[in-house]
Amino acid sequence: MASESPRGPNIRELESLRIVRKDQPSRSLIPYMIVAAVAGALAFAGYEIYLHTLGRPLEVETSTAMLIAAEQPRPLLTGSGYVVTRDKYITVGTKILGQIIEEPIEEGRHVKKGDLLARIDDRDYQAQLRQSFADRQLAAANLELAEAKVLRQRELFRQHVISQDQLDVAENASSVARANLNRAAAEIAYARFNVSQCKIISPINGVVLKKYREQGDTINYGGDIEPGGGSTDIVQLADTDDMRVEADISENDIAKVVMGMPATVVLDAYPDRNFDARVVKIYPEADRQKGTLKIEVKILKPNLAIVRPEMSAKITFMAAAAGSPQQPIIVIPKNTAIRNGPGTFVWIIRDGLARRVPIMTGRELESGLEVRSGLAGGETIIVTPPDSLLDGEPVARKAS
Numbered sequence: 595m596a597s598e599s600p601r602g603p604n605i606r607e608l609e610s611l612r613i614v615r616k617d618q619p620s621r622s623l624i625p626y627m628i629v630a631a632v633a634g635a636l637a638f639a640g641y642e643i644y645l646h647t648l649g650r651p652l653e654v655e656t657s658t659a660m661l662i663a664a665e666q667p668r669p670l671l672t673g674s675g676y677v678v679t680r681d682k683y684i685t686v687g688t689k690i691l692g693q694i695i696e697e698p699i700e701e702g703r704h705v706k707k708g709d710l711l712a713r714i715d716d717r718d719y720q721a722q723l724r725q726s727f728a729d730r731q732l733a734a735a736n737l738e739l740a741e742a743k744v745l746r747q748r749e750l751f752r753q754h755v756i757s758q759d760q761l762d763v764a765e766n767a768s769s770v771a772r773a774n775l776n777r778a779a780a781e782i783a784y785a786r787f788n789v790s791q792c793k794i795i796s797p798i799n800g801v802v803l804k805k806y807r808e809q810g811d812t813i814n815y816g817g818d819i820e821p822g823g824g825s826t827d828i829v830q831l832a833d834t835d836d837m838r839v840e841a842d843i844s845e846n847d848i849a850k851v852v853m854g855m856p857a858t859v860v861l862d863a864y865p866d867r868n869f870d871a872r873v874v875k876i877y878p879e880a881d882r883q884k885g886t887l888k889i890e891v892k893i894l895k896p897n898l899a900i901v902r903p904e905m906s907a908k909i910t911f912m913a914a915a916a917g918s919p920q921q922p923i924i925v926i927p928k929n930t931a932i933r934n935g936p937g938t939f940v941w942i943i944r945d946g947l948a949r950r951v952p953i954m955t956g957r958e959l960e961s962g963l964e965v966r967s968g969l970a971g972g973e974t975i976i977v978t979p980p981d982s983l984l985d986g987e988p989v990a991r992k993a994s
Contacts, residue, residue, distance in 0.1 A: 655978065657974075659942075660926075661922060673843050677904060679832045680833055683903070687829075691812075699802050702801065704799075705796045705800060705801070706796065730778035736771045743767070747761050837893045838874065841890075841909050848876075867897075869896060872894065923956075924964070930977055938955055940976075943991070944973075
């Protein structure tokens with residue numbers, strides 16, 4: 595048996611008697627575990643704060659973009675008159691004489707600007723044009739000869755062979771030749787104009803009211819013509835681009851009629867058809883004997899198949915209640931519009947999200963601010979939105 599060391603039991607034997615707990619963490623891991631526990635607690639607290647604050651949509655005060663409908667106008671005044679056109683009636687003719695060889699129009703036919711109304715035999719005018727070209731060629735040849743002669747005469751005068759009078763005669767002949775060339779050019783322009791006058795075209799979009807000439811007629815000064823036409827007149831047109839009704843209104847009622855006022859036109863021939871119209875002209879002079887003033891209303895969408903010049907018609911002038919809009923308008927609260935430099939915008943709620951919408955504003959009304967574009971009416975408008983509001987941020991209406 596081995597003897598014990600004088601210092602006591604063996605160290606290995608003592609270590610073998612120590613009890614080690616396997617679930618006890620190493621002392622080197624304790625600081626990391628503490629940090630992880632603190633981070634977890636902070637994350638949990640942050641999550642709770644997010645759920646109770648930031649996680650919820652931002653509550654905002656809202657209003658509505660109101661669509662105010664126009665009030666239906668009411669009859670105010672009636673009158674009777676006749677259908678006319680803006681330019682009344684236009685008589686189209688020619689400035690030359692000749693025989694009409696083509697006239698593809700009839701009364702009541704609608705024509706467009708540039709359509710052929712009539713054609714005059716232009717053979718003699720074409721001949722005059724060709725003669726004018728020949729005269730110009732002759733004048734150009736004479737000018738060339740005269741200028742060459744002037745050059746020779748100047749050289750002879752420099753050599754004291756001819757006198758000053760002889761040189762002056764040569765230079766004058768050159769000037770006359772140049773004037774003849776200019777006259778020939780003017781004759782060409784005049785002959786071309788005569789040729790162009792042989793083709794008469796419509797200057798407007800209109801309807802043929804009356805033909806003063808027929809195909810085969812010869813236009814000459816003092817010849818037989820239809821009543822109301824001049825010696826060179828061919829056709830009378832009415833402008834169909836602007837159909838109107840002209841009526842006389844009593845002086846006592848004229849104060850009720852204003853420019854742009856809505857009206858309704860009913861033709862006596864078609865009492866079941868109504869046409870919308872607007873007042874476009876109020877004549878400046880009254881009729882002293884009748885005690886009336888002439889006005890004109892424009893038919894907005896005339897049916898040219900039935901609306902014809904000189905037809906009798908009745909006009910009903912319409913007026914809305916005082917202060918009511920003539921057209922539907924969109925109104926928002928004044929404090930919802932935000933100006934940013936040259937532009938203006940509002941915040942609306944769409945699908946639970948805040949959206950920034952550019953708008954164009956109009957008049958300031960008692961009920962709010964008119965919006966002319968950008969909104970259709972019925973949108974939910976955010977009142978006094980916070981400066982930090984972002985486009986697309988979740989929002990909710992604030993509980994009332």
